[in-house]
Amino acid sequence: MPIALVDCNNFYVSCERVFNPKLDGKPVVVLSNNDGCAVARSNEVKALGVKMGEPWFKMEKLAKQHGIIALSSNYTLYGDMSARVMNILSEFSDQQEVYSVDECFLGLDGFASEYLVEHGQKIRRAVRKQTGIPVCVGIADTKTLSKLANHCAKKGFAGSDGVCDFGLLSEAQLSKLFSSLPVGEIWGVGRQIGSKLAVMGIETVEGLRRADSEYIRQQFSVVVERTVKELNGIPCIELEEAGTPRQQIMVSRSFGLPVTTIEDLSESVAYFSTTAATKLRKDGSVASSLCVFVRTNPFKEKEAQYQRSVVVPLSRPSADTAKIVSAALAGLKQVFRPGFRYKKSGVLLMGLQPRDSVQPDLFDEPGDRARDEARMRVMDQINKKMGKGSVTIAAVGVGQRWAMRREMKSPGYTSEWDELPVAR
Amino acid sequence: MNTIAPFPVIKPSVGLPPVLLPLFGNQVPAGFPSPADDYLERRLSLDEHLVPNKNSTFLVRARGNSMVGAGIFDGDLMVVDKALNAQSGDIVVAVVDGEFTVKYLGLLNGVICLKPANPRFQTIQFTEGQELEIWGVVTSTIKQFRR
Numbered sequence: 149m150p151i152a153l154v155d156c157n158n159f160y161v162s163c164e165r166v167f168n169p170k171l172d173g174k175p176v177v178v179l180s181n182n183d184g185c186a187v188a189r190s191n192e193v194k195a196l197g198v199k200m201g202e203p204w205f206k207m208e209k210l211a212k213q214h215g216i217i218a219l220s221s222n223y224t225l226y227g228d229m230s231a232r233v234m235n236i237l238s239e240f241s242d243q244q245e246v247y248s249v250d251e252c253f254l255g256l257d258g259f260a261s262e263y264l265v266e267h268g269q270k271i272r273r274a275v276r277k278q279t280g281i282p283v284c285v286g287i288a289d290t291k292t293l294s295k296l297a298n299h300c301a302k303k304g305f306a307g308s309d310g311v312c313d314f315g316l317l318s319e320a321q322l323s324k325l326f327s328s329l330p331v332g333e334i335w336g337v338g339r340q341i342g343s344k345l346a347v348m349g350i351e352t353v354e355g356l357r358r359a360d361s362e363y364i365r366q367q368f369s370v371v372v373e374r375t376v377k378e379l380n381g382i383p384c385i386e387l388e389e390a391g392t393p394r395q396q397i398m399v400s401r402s403f404g405l406p407v408t409t410i411e412d413l414s415e416s417v418a419y420f421s422t423t424a425a426t427k428l429r430k431d432g433s434v435a436s437s438l439c440v441f442v443r444t445n446p447f448k449e450k451e452a453q454y455q456r457s458v459v460v461p462l463s464r465p466s467a468d469t470a471k472i473v474s475a476a477l478a479g480l481k482q483v484f485r486p487g488f489r490y491k492k493s494g495v496l497l498m499g500l501q502p503r504d505s506v507q508p509d510l511f512d513e514p515g516d517r518a519r520d521e522a523r524m525r526v527m528d529q530i531n532k533k534m535g536k537g538s539v540t541i542a543a544v545g546v547g548q549r550w551a552m553r554r555e556m557k558s559p560g561y562t563s564e565w566d567e568l569p570v571a572r
Numbered sequence: 573m574n575t576i577a578p579f580p581v582i583k584p585s586v587g588l589p590p591v592l593l594p595l596f597g598n599q600v601p602a603g604f605p606s607p608a609d610d611y612l613e614r615r616l617s618l619d620e621h622l623v624p625n626k627n628s629t630f631l632v633r634a635r636g637n638s639m640v641g642a643g644i645f646d647g648d649l650m651v652v653d654k655a656l657n658a659q660s661g662d663i664v665v666a667v668v669d670g671e672f673t674v675k676y677l678g679l680l681n682g683v684i685c686l687k688p689a690n691p692r693f694q695t696i697q698f699t700e701g702q703e704l705e706i707w708g709v710v711t712s713t714i715k716q717f718r719r
Contacts, residue, residue, distance in 0.1 A: 169667045169670045169671070169672075169705070169707075170670035170671075172670070232626075232627040232628070235626070235627045236627050277628070277654065277655055278625070278627050278628035278654055278655045279627065279628065279654065280654060280707075561630075562630060562631075568631050568632060568633045568649075569630070569632050569633070569672060570632065570633045570634075570635045570672065571632050571633070571634060571635065571650070571665045571672035571673055571674040572634075572635045572636045572638060572671065572672070572673050572674070
């Protein structure tokens with residue numbers, strides 16, 4: 149079955165450009181949390197040699213010179229645009245695996261091979277027209293190859309107009325193309341595997357494709373062996389379709405400033421627990437336990453380092469913000485040690501199950517559960533209507549000195565009544 | 573005649589603390605069903621009415637007076653669908669010099685132009701080579717008189 153990988157071009161930058169056309173044609177970077185490093189680059193910025201993950205302070209000089217526009221990440225906007233794109237893409241196939249915020253695999257069963265490129269173009273046009281987001285489409289017989297085809301479409305190495313179907317290339321053409329691509333471009337071949345492969349003399353995609361899969365398994369693992377098979381057109385990695393409910397919910401952030409007191413840490417942990425509990429209720433699930441963790445900044449090598457996590461079981465599965473927050477705070481008390489400069493904390497909800505599958509506990513206070521659920525429903529409704537955090541529990545605090553730095557964030561174009569785009 | 577078996581009576585033990593057991597509060601409906609039940613239909617949804625294409629619809633705030641003749645006033649909320657193909661006579665949101673503008677899409681001497689709905693504003697014309705980007709088509713506006 150042919151598989152398409154649809155990937156949004158410079159997704160975060162493209163989202164910003166939809167609502168701010170002034171950014172068109174200008175060098176634009178989107179920075180990670182706390183305005184740390186580049187997480188998305190426009191083509192103009194790529195051309196200036198700015199690498200993915202490059203810290204902002206390192207490119208500030210270049211930025212001044214070339215007028216690079218830096219934006220803080222606006223994840224609410226990207227999430228909204230991603231949902232729209234994925235919805236549109238779901239109309240093009242019954243089999244969709246949303247692989248990340250900006251890419252998804254589509255199974256193209258039943259399409260005659262000569263129409264695949266046309267279908268790919270249709271996909272591109274639909275997404276572009278309806279959302280303004282440009283995408284590229286790679287088509288091949290395996291997931292690994294379709295990722296590679298997408299890369300070729302994007303860079304213009306093969307295919308045309310942003311769509312590349314490896315099925316249309318002859319063996320000789322493929323061989324030539326793959327000989328020009330470094331092995332590191334392959335999905336799943338990271339730096340470590342890449343440098344070991346280089347030592348073995350395998351430096352291109354073609355090199356790995358021609359390698360003996362048995363030998364590769366002995367040298368690496370079945371995972372890399374599967375990659376070799378996939379490069380040869382033998383599907384080994386199945387499409388994972390949606391519908392499998394989340395097993396865990398993780399909410400964590402790095403702090404804008406180092407945090408030293410348990411009061412500030414408690415606020416952050418309460419805040420993350422609140423966000424996680426809201427997600428949990430949205431899924432219609434309850435959690436059985438949670439894990440709280442804190443850590444210092446491993447990049448500040450001169451500072452004393454500490455990291456610790458603890459699992460706290462809930463007395464019974466729950467999605468109640470108050471219960472989850474108090475369990476998380478109890479956990480935090482266990483892991484907190486004074487005298488460290490904390491950089492990050494987080495909460496992981498585990499043992500998730502559908503709310504309706506939970507057996508009523510014989511020893512619950514009568515009406516407890518119904519009352520808790522009703523209270524949470526009211527809280528969610530108010531927050532939906534009046535904005536996130538309108539009603540929360542006091543432990544979250546009001547100062548939030550630890551909050552992320554996002555000084556150059558664009559408006560909530562699709563999420564805030566007061567920040568909608570304006571037309572004159 | 574019914575006979576009652578002579579069960580031995582067990583006396584509660586004395587001195588143990590009481591255990592509270594839940595009383596299930598669910599009500600069992602036993603009344604006459606509402607005659608309206610068979611006629612229940614969905615409530616009308618403004619969302620569905622105003623936003624047939626959820627994926628491609630965005631809200632844009634109108635600013636200024638260039639479209640008052642079309643009933644679009646400063647501060648009105650415009651529902652904009654990017655998926656629609658703009659036709660002459662549509663009210664569109666277009667990009668001019670990097671800014672959004674809302675105007676009628678029109679023709680002037682056979683050339684596409686953007687027409688305001690206010691005589692105090694000028695029609696925006698395009699010379700050859702200049703590109704007009706239509707961002708979306710305004711399908712409705714929402715005015716609120718009181719909240």
